[in-house]
Amino acid sequence: MNKLMLVVLSIGLLAGCGSKKDKKGKDALTFEDFRQLFNTASLPYKLTPDSLKTKVADSSVITTELLQQFLTDTLAKADFPENAAIRYYPVAYIQGAAVNYFVVKAVGKSATTAYICFLDKKGKYLNRLAAAKIDGQNEQHYFSIDGKQVVKVTNEIQIAPGRTATREDFYGVSDNGQTTLIMTNSSGEAAAGQIFNPIDTLPAKHKLSGDYFAGESGLVSIRDGEDPKSFQFFITFSKEKTGCKGELSGHGRFTSANKGEYKDKETDCGIAFQFASGRVSIREIGGCGAYRGIRCFFEGSYAKKK
Numbered sequence: 001m002n003k004l005m006l007v008v009l010s011i012g013l014l015a016g017c018g019s020k021k022d023k024k025g026k027d028a029l030t031f032e033d034f035r036q037l038f039n040t041a042s043l044p045y046k047l048t049p050d051s052l053k054t055k056v057a058d059s060s061v062i063t064t065e066l067l068q069q070f071l072t073d074t075l076a077k078a079d080f081p082e083n084a085a086i087r088y089y090p091v092a093y094i095q096g097a098a099v100n101y102f103v104v105k106a107v108g109k110s111a112t113t114a115y116i117c118f119l120d121k122k123g124k125y126l127n128r129l130a131a132a133k134i135d136g137q138n139e140q141h142y143f144s145i146d147g148k149q150v151v152k153v154t155n156e157i158q159i160a161p162g163r164t165a166t167r168e169d170f171y172g173v174s175d176n177g178q179t180t181l182i183m184t185n186s187s188g189e190a191a192a193g194q195i196f197n198p199i200d201t202l203p204a205k206h207k208l209s210g211d212y213f214a215g216e217s218g219l220v221s222i223r224d225g226e227d228p229k230s231f232q233f234f235i236t237f238s239k240e241k242t243g244c245k246g247e248l249s250g251h252g253r254f255t256s257a258n259k260g261e262y263k264d265k266e267t268d269c270g271i272a273f274q275f276a277s278g279r280v281s282i283r284e285i286g287g288c289g290a291y292r293g294i295r296c297f298f299e300g301s302y303a304k305k306k
Contacts, residue, residue: 029066029069031070031123034066034069034070035093035102035123037060037062037090038090038091038092038093038102038103039090039091039092039093040092040093040094041092041093041094042094042095043094043096043145043146043147043149044144044145044146044147045092045094045101045144045145046142046143046144046145047091047092047103047114047131047132047142047143047144048142049132049134049140049142052105052112052114052132052133052134052142053112053134056089056105058087060089060090061087061088061089062088062089062090062104067088070123070125071102071104071117071125071128072125072128075088075104075106075115075117075128076088076106076108076113076115078201078203079106079111079113079130079201080106080108080111080113085108085109086106086107086108087106087107087108088104088105088106088107089104089105089107090102090103090104090105091103091104091105091114094145096149096173097149098149098173098174098175099118099119099120099121099126099173099175099177100118100119100120100121101116101117101118101119101145102116102117102119103115103116103117104117110135111133111134111135112133112134112135113130113132113133114130114131114132114133114143115128115129115130115131116128116129116131116143116145116151118173118177119177120175120177126176126177126178127176127177127178127179129151129153129171129179130201131143131151131153132153138157138158139155139156139157139158140155140156141153141154141155141156142154149173150170150171150172150182151170151171151172151173151179152168152169152170152171153168153169153171153198154166154167154168155167155168155169155196165186166186167184167185167186167196168184168185168186169181169183169184169196169198170182170183170184170185176226178226178251180249180250180251181198181199181234181249181250184198184247195216195217195219195236196236197211197219197221197234198234198249199221199223199232199233199234199249200221202223202224202232203223203224204222204223204224205224206222206224206225206228206231208222208231208254208258208260208275208280209222209223209224209231210222210304210305211304211305212279212280212302212303212304212305213302213303213305214237214300214301214302214303217236217237217238217239217240218236218237218238218300218302219234219235219236219237219302220233220234220235220273220280220282220302221233221234221235222273222280225251225252226251228254229253229254230251230252230253230254231251231252231253231254231260232249232250232251232252233248233249233250233251233252233262233271233273234248234249235247235248235249235271235282235298237296237298237300239295239296242293242295242296243293244292244293244294244295244296245292245293245296246288246291246292246293246296246297246298247291247292248269248271248288248291248292248298250262250264252271252273258274258275258276259272259273259274259275260272260273260275261273261285263286264286264288267286267287267288267290268286268287269284269286269287269288269290269291270284270285270286270288271283271284271285271288271298272284272285278303278304278306279301279302279303279304280301280302280304281300281301281302282298282299282300282302283297283298283299284297284298284299
């Protein structure tokens with residue numbers, strides 16, 4: 001009798017060791033379990049507007065607990081005003097060289113957005129990029145990742161019947177999940193007052209982060225960096241009289257409480273930023289001709305949008 005009881009207890013103990021429980025006593029998913037929720041895809045990869053519109057079964061929804069455990073529960077917080085109504089769905093898992101890509105679709109009341117989440121090879125969440133969107137308006141955003149792992153985000157806006165303005169932003173992704181805008185192609189003219197800002201959805205918690213404007217065609221956008229001493233920026237302008245245009249983006253460093261500086265790694269281009277009283281002034285501290293026309297410069301004062 002004692003031997004029989006010992007065998008039963010041993011079997012129960014082994015069964016208990018074979019599964020993990022969460023704090024509520026439920027079976028906890030491992031990272032491999034989470035990865036298998038996504039369809040495995042290979043490069044090159046493209047998410048089209050039609051595929052983004054395709055309805056997904058509610059049974060595949062990613063819970064807030066899973067987001068918090070493997071990604072981040074604030075994934076779409078900055079893009080949806082109605083956070084409580086957002087539903088997340090797994091779309092695709094893509095294995096990359098430096099990082100792996102998890103494509104997640106967020107569905108709200110007024111829009112559907114797709115995010116590329118960057119995770120390291122150990123499964124640690126690093127960063128995300130809002131790369132596709134449909135919202136019922138006259139615009140749509142979609143993306144592709146080529147064989148060299150360059151992310152192309154395409155923005156299309158219908159500015160009139162039969163007329164569409166298209167912009168393609170190409171991003172490089174580093175092994176820490178940070179994205180860098182490396183090139184932009186555009187065709188067609190945007191609607192009056194419409195400026196495409198590729199870093200618009202990035203965090204802007206720093207006191208100097210925000211959007212600074214000069215007229216309807218000049219923008220200096222500042223977003224948070226990897227640490228309090230760094231920042232990301234996007235500058236675009238168009239001179240009506242000369243037709244000269246310029247566009248530049250990158251990562252800068254704060255050199256003091258109200259000054260910043262950017263130095264291009266590939267050219268001698270540099271930009272000095274001076275912040276004061278809700279404004280930012282910029283000036284070139286190196287030749288930036290590769291990013292602008294020959295009859296204009298990255299210079300001037302821009303007012304912060306409240």
